[in-house]
Amino acid sequence: MTTNRIGNTRHLLFLIAVLCSLLLLISFYKTEFHNHGMADREHFMRHIRPDSNFEKFAKNDLSDEHVHVMPAAPSLLKKRTIYPKRENMGECKPLFGKVVVFVAYVESSMKTHYKVAQDSLHCYLKGVNYTTAFVDLDHDKRVKENCPHDQLFFKKHCAASVYLQDADWMLVLDADTAVVNPNHCIEEWIDDRVDLVFYERFFNWEIASGNYLVKNTEFARTFLRKWADWQYIQPSNWNGADNGVLQIHILQTVLPDAVEEIKACDAIWHKGTDYDTYMAYVTCVKVTLGANRLYPGKIRIHRRAHGWVRDGFLTGDNFCDNDFMLHGWKLQAIELEGWNSPFRKMFNVSECGTGYLGWNYRPGYKITPDEVRKRLAAFEASAGNTFPKNAQVFPYLTQPDVGNCYPKCDDLT
Template structure:
């Protein structure tokens, strides 16, 4: 006899003395139960239910001029919807080991540094020589672009403000590579035992990080993928030179906050309008930070908008400000920002290096790297430095910036009853 172990009530036992007709009726009821009731219970308990599949985590594509409302059939074809299917497949690559090779798993990587020759020669030798020493040990391409004299840039970028012209120049050269690491000239390599690919997220077209002391999305250093969307983002960012408010606005860094918000959440029209109003009221750094707070609150806790932007938390990018730890570093660090001097020990500043680089010595292992040993510290010591600085940054955050935009500006008075029409 076959014993059935099941939770189906009707087959746990048959009543003793059941007639054949009654038994047949019970069997029929069991068949109906198994094929109709159980499947619905199974689906409702499964996180990958049909209802979940029916409502994909869809991000509307950015349109920089107007918000376009999708028709139902268009949602299926949206490239950003398709990219959400691979969200769980990507993990950060492991750290480079013993100055070994950096495999081109994401294709050709170009390091892009925009500069003006006169200031480049006066201020950035330490940072740039450390970068050149690092690049001799890897297969990346260095692109050093003079914004004043570069032929391609002058042909494609008519911008007069250098910060904005830099992003147009990056867009102009993006087509020659697969990924581009855009760096400020005062960003140097402190620990060459890393690959740029460690911070590339193939789920996004641009990778930004937050500045540690004020939570801004940093504009000076970023990763960008060669895609039409990313190219358009950079060009529009540059063209903000002609649209930026005339008050204290933060230049390209200020523009970036609302540009990201518009690009990844174009349907958030009310929030964008409120933050823009706060931005235009800025009279100095403290009131400008109210605008940064507004944009950060509007973006919320999301860190990845597939096919668009990845936003890294403070101190989790490939670079951080050196002064946060007195230019000391640990194995997790890669680059430090803020090196604006031509000597390793000058004007009271001691760099992490005992002497200037001789780039011809670089390329094999740690050859050419002359660190001050007391500047190489443990991960725990860096964590403590960051934690202490974090407490101070929070305590000293400007009072004018401690706002909630919905309380100070309102969010439905100007648009009711149509505030949700574009969601």
């Protein structure tokens, strides 16, 4: 009996010791995991806090041994051919072939608007070797034969598809787009990975319809023609005309499998009653497109203020070396309606051609890129704060993306 009791006691003590060891071990690992996790979190937070390491990342200083950067995978995409920036009004060499500058207009408007903008363009064109196509949409023979559209802007895109056949690349411009800094070549914005190049308007993130670059390909000509033919199927409400059409036309072109998302944006578009509700549709398209701006073989979309043209009012018509063209000049003369343009007198196009001859700048209107950046940053903050509340939509919260198609929602993916 005594021996059995001693044995049982030893077994009990051994079990207690094992249990205590396990408890200590579990406690140790929990403590270590917690501390290690907190250390990792603190380490991570230190690297994303602007006041600690933002500048290091901005300068690509990756000397911190704890920062691991994944090597870039070999790109399967065609690399863009970078066109050298024009210097000292030098030659614009035809690296991408024949470039045509296309401006569509109606005679009545050209007589009462756009003279300042158009004179600046003509002055610029005298110093380069681009081909021009100034097309009267009411009287041009080729337009009459190919474009039955009766709404101006849709007819313009049809006309562009017709004249594109004369070019390798074509720059399509609104008549109120002016050249403010001629020390640029159009080719600086050509991207030979795509067939169409667009940009976003700064004040509302809308993909602009008035000015674009287009390559002479079957894809591009078809895109323009379909865009024009939207005249016949566009919604009858407040729809943004060709600008509104462009948003969904691009979405359908680059993300054809996003059927439910396209339906969601289309539904919002059809509910538009004014500018604010129209902007809800623009937001829907932007959210659906996401951060990607390059769709190889199809389209590139420049982010705001990075295209060849931006709205002049953003900086009071001040400009810097990075600027090429400004949009929105609709006056026949300088000084009208209190407008102090960057030029001190009207253009005499006969004086233009070599260097800066004919470019009569008003002192102080050319500013530094950093000053332009500061003004754009201020406008950017203001635009975000004043953006219509009912346009701040997240389509996946307000529109179905599964309920109408389950279980076949991914069939096209």
